[in-house]
Amino acid sequence: MSGGFRFKQFAVEQERSAMKVGTDGVLLGAWAALDQSHRRVLDVGTGTGLIALMAAQRTAEWGAKIVGVEIERESYLDAQANCAASPWADRIELFCGPIQEFEAEEPFDHILSNPPYFVNSLTSPNQARTTARHTTSLSFEQLASDAERLLAPEGVLSVVLPTDAVADMTLAAARKGLFLRRRLDVSSKRGGRPLRALLTYGRKALPTEVEHLTIHEPDGSYTEPYRLLTRDFYLKF
Numbered sequence: 005m006s007g008g009f010r011f012k013q014f015a016v017e018q019e020r021s022a023m024k025v026g027t028d029g030v031l032l033g034a035w036a037a038l039d040q041s042h043r044r045v046l047d048v049g050t051g052t053g054l055i056a057l058m059a060a061q062r063t064a065e066w067g068a069k070i071v072g073v074e075i076e077r078e079s080y081l082d083a084q085a086n087c088a089a090s091p092w093a094d095r096i097e098l099f100c101g102p103i104q105e106f107e108a109e110e111p112f113d114h115i116l117s118n119p120p121y122f123v124n125s126l127t128s129p130n131q132a133r134t135t136a137r138h139t140t141s142l143s144f145e146q147l148a149s150d151a152e153r154l155l156a157p158e159g160v161l162s163v164v165l166p167t168d169a170v171a172d173m174t175l176a177a178a179r180k181g182l183f184l185r186r187r188l189d190v191s192s193k194r195g196g197r198p199l200r201a202l203l204t205y206g207r208k209a210l211p212t213e214v215e216h217l218t219i220h221e222p223d224g225s226y227t228e229p230y231r232l233l234t235r236d237f238y239l240k241f
């Protein structure tokens with residue numbers, strides 16, 4: 005596959021998409037708590053379809069319906085091709101447009117998103133890349149609002165963000181009645197400060213479970229916890 009990325013059970017074509025397969029998306033797709041009560045899963049900003057495909061693989065046992073929403077046309081076309089070529093094409097539905105315009109007949113049990121997160125940094129001359137990376141296309145307030153609108157009563161929202169954006173996202177979510185339940189801080193190397201956080205929000209205010217994950221050992225090898233988290237997907241594990 006030219007320009008693509010192959011996983012154990014599916015492949016991702018990404019020649020047209022502004023945002024390629026990255027560690028953030030893989031982490032979120034592997035970490036988000038999906039169980040058999042989650043019959044409907046929504047991926048906001050699906051890009052190449054990576055997280056939607058991971059969710060489809062993880063819910064294969066009970067056949068959950070997966071929906072991906074993507075605002076950028078070229079990424080949507082890649083996602084279409086990737087999902088159609090996967091073993092779960094009959095369970096994945098895609099919508100091209102902003103999440104604000106997306107309507108669903110039934111609410112979702114779990115919403116996943118690797119959202120734009122740059123707020124004040126310089127935008128890219130590439131408009132598609134700006135859309136994918138900057139909150140000009142989807143603010144934290146808008147994401148929280150649409151999650152609240154689309155979630156089932158017991159549903160949850162899971163996102164991946166830089167650690168310095170956690171406070172803003174958590175405040176935006178709380179304003180919509182969504183409260184932080186789980187947090188996983190991720191460091192690239194052992195002893196390094198966390199640069200990414202995986203977060204899950206729900207409608208009930210419960211004590212937050214906080215954990216930490218390190219990706220690399222000092223010698224550059226992958227840690228065992230990271231291998232265990234991603235081994236169902238990466239060929240190298």
